[in-house]
Amino acid sequence: MNEIKKSSLFQSIDGQAIKVPAGFEMPGTEVTVTKDGERLIVEPTGETSKGPLTWAELLDQMETIDVDWPDVDEGLLPLDDIKL
Numbered sequence: 001m002n003e004i005k006k007s008s009l010f011q012s013i014d015g016q017a018i019k020v021p022a023g024f025e026m027p028g029t030e031v032t033v034t035k036d037g038e039r040l041i042v043e044p045t046g047e048t049s050k051g052p053l054t055w056a057e058l059l060d061q062m063e064t065i066d067v068d069w070p071d072v073d074e075g076l077l078p079l080d081d082i083k084l
Helices: 055-061
Strands: 009-012 015-018 031-036 039-044
Antiparallel strands (some): 009 015, 031 039
């Protein structure tokens, strides 16, 4: 279940800003902001103080997808053994 906290908005020199509540801090110093209708989605860029994410860290953050992949080999002739 997602945790929800209220926060405040304020005007800064560069535009509107949001105070990030304690416990919601993100790594690094840069984020991407995506507008989806009335929603703003804030995500870390992947650049953290320790450097870019590793492939393992990136894959750990991804959601699992449940897809029934088609059998691409269905209907093909069997492979021939090749001796090298």
